[in-house]
Amino acid sequence: MLMMGGDISWATLLVVLASVQQFFPNHLKIAISEFLLSTIQQLSFFQRYSDRFINFFSPYVDITFSQYDDYQFNHAFAAIETYLGTKATDKAKHLRAIQVRDSKGLVLKRDDANLRDEYEGLAVWWAIETDAQGYRRYKLTFHRSSRDVVTESYVKHVVEEGKLIEAKNKKMKLFTNNPSTQWGSNKTSFWRYIDFEHPSCFQTLAMDPKKKEEILNDLVAFSNGKEYYKKIGKAWKRGYLLYGPPGTGKSTMIAAMANLLNYSIYDLELTAIKNNSELRKLLTATSSKSIIVIEDIDCSLDLTGERNEKESQLMNQKKDGEQVLKEQDKSFVTLSGLLNFIDGIWSACGQERIIVFTTNHLEKLDPALIRRGRMDMHIELSHCTxxxxxxxxxxxxxxxxxxxxxxxxxxxxxxxxxxxxxxxxxxxxxxxxxxxxxxxxxxxxxxxxxxxxxxxxxxxxxxxxxxxxxxxxxxxx
Structure with a gap:
């Protein structure tokens, strides 16, 4: 490894850099060049002019695609991940194997941190990285002579191909939120997911046929209502309140909704969220064509009108370090924060979303939480008829x-x-x-x-x- 000493001049480094450009294969040029250039940057003479120097000597350009941008999910990142996942595995040095349900064989997927791709005779390099906050991002590196082709054509090609592959192999997903204490650490993002494979459908739901038909028609009208919602000036979202005794099919109804519309489900655990700000971050990180579910909302948090008074009493009762630590672990999502989540300005940060609340005790919920316009349709799932x-x-x-x-x-x-x-x-x-x-x-x-x-x-x-x-x-x- 090249080390900087007093007897090694910057001119020597430039000679080595030139040799790298001439003799090393393409996939090593980038790594070695970056090391040499970063070493040169440490020289006091170049610190004042480092950016100009690097741009002059390095022939490579980078574009990064972060998974999240200001807490909003970057759909280009997902498309790139899908596209790169389809690249051939026969030459990959690192693979990961998974066994798909109902399959006896193993599926091999590329697990390389770096990947070389070609487009119209041009070579580009992809690398997966982790940023300072711990979130993943893809870095695309290419020769500066290819800038126009890459920025105007290749990136568009990758994103479109990724979306086509995703649409062709689309699988509904069941998401749940990670505790906020883990966000940004160990590559943990806001949500984790598994494939959603629940078999429930409206045909097999045990409920009154007329009520079932009414719900089904309402869901279909919503999914086809993009222009209508735009016309009336409302966010393209709809709320459903499912209430009734245990065992009456509330969770099964949610699965039937997802299967009917081909929507993914976000199962939101409110007790894992510390405050309203974190709740907004989770909302903006959800995708369109999704169902956001809060089950047993009467048990998740105290969201009655007395909440502020109870919070004040708890703060006054703190006397020792143990009590303070306990209170730090509590969730302080408020009723107003949840209302903004489902019906405020932040609720319009995505399109084609359904919000579902379930409860066994309708009488315990604050009327402001379930009024029409927030929970547009109240569905009672009662005892078996x-x-x-x-x-x-x-x-x-x-x-x-x-x-x-x-x-x-x-x-x-x-x-x-x-x-x-x-x-x-x-x-x-x-x-x-x-x-x-x-x-x-x-x-x-x-x-x-x-x-x-x-x-x-x-x-x-x-x-x-x-x-x-x-x-x-x-x-x-």
Whole structure:
């Protein structure tokens, strides 16, 4: 390795640099030249004129493509990553192997930090780097004589090819946000993801057919509504509030929405976000054609009108270092911050987005959070009806009618049971479909639940009326 000493002059370095340009192969020229030029920069004589000197002697030009630009995702970065990922692996020195689901073989992908590419007889070099904040970026290096071709044609070619490949092989993704304490460290970005492969669709959803058709039509109208939203002057987004008891299909509904529209899902964990500023950063880093989900929003954070008062009380209660440390770990996302996220100026930082809230307790939510215009459509997913049961019977048993249906219909009118519980009774037993056995199991479960609910109703009435014998006629006369 060349070291700078007192007996090595800058003229010697220039001679070495010239030799590199003449004798070394292209893929080594850049690395060696950069080292020599950076060494020359350390000479006191050149520090005043380093930029002019480097531009004069180096024949190479760099363009960087960062993954994020001011916290907004750079779609050119994604297209470049897709394009470079398709380059041949037969000459790559570093590979990574993955096994795709339902595949016995391994898929080999290039894992080189550097890649050489050619375009119209010109050679260019790509390198993956990490910037000062820890975010990834691609650096494109080329000879300055190729500047016009690269900037006006090649970069456009790479981005367009990458987008075409992505569209052809498009897979929906399920994202979740990384804790903000990890942003920028160890190459960790705002979101991490896996491929989304949930099989749910509207055809198999166990709910009232009329309600299902209404939701489906609303989603299709939204996805085709670009010009309409532009015309009325609103951001191209829509909010859906899914509420109802556990097991009624709220998560399944979200999966069906994504599969219908071919949208990716961003599962937002509010408790991993420290403040409103971080919430905005996450929003701007999401892509269009996506569903942003906050499940069990009543449990995620305290977003009632009393939040500011509670925060003030907590601050006054801090007395020792342990309490201070505990408070530093709390999330201080406020109701106003969340409202700006879904309906303020920042909500217009992307197009074609759906925001979904789910809750088991509608009454706990602040009315400002779920008013129309923020949550445009309120969808109640309630206990299993006979119409929903028939869909489940078709899904699980390939059954349209049966003599036991009438008894099940009567019991469903008198019993509150979640569709998930009904489905559990209809599933295969020992890998075999037993229609009579499954239906009888369901009838037994309904009768048992009906009895429990009747006892609970009696207990509730006793408690309500001071443990006195409850007489319903007393309420009439």
């Amino acid at each position: 006979f119409e929903a049961f028939k869909i489940l019977a078709q899904n699980y048993l390939d059954l349209d009618t049966h003599p036991l249906f009438s008894e099940i219909e009567s019991l469903l009118k008198e019993t509150k049971i979640a569709p998930a519980d009904v489905a559990e009774n209809l599933m295969k037993k020992n890998r075999e479909i037993d229609i009579d056995g499954s239906l009888n199991d369901l009838i037994k479960a309904l009768k048992k639940k009906k009895k429990i609910q009747e006892v609970q109703l009696v207990d509730d009435n006793k408690e309500k009326h001071g443990n006195k014998t409850f007489n319903p006629f007393r309420l009439i006369f």
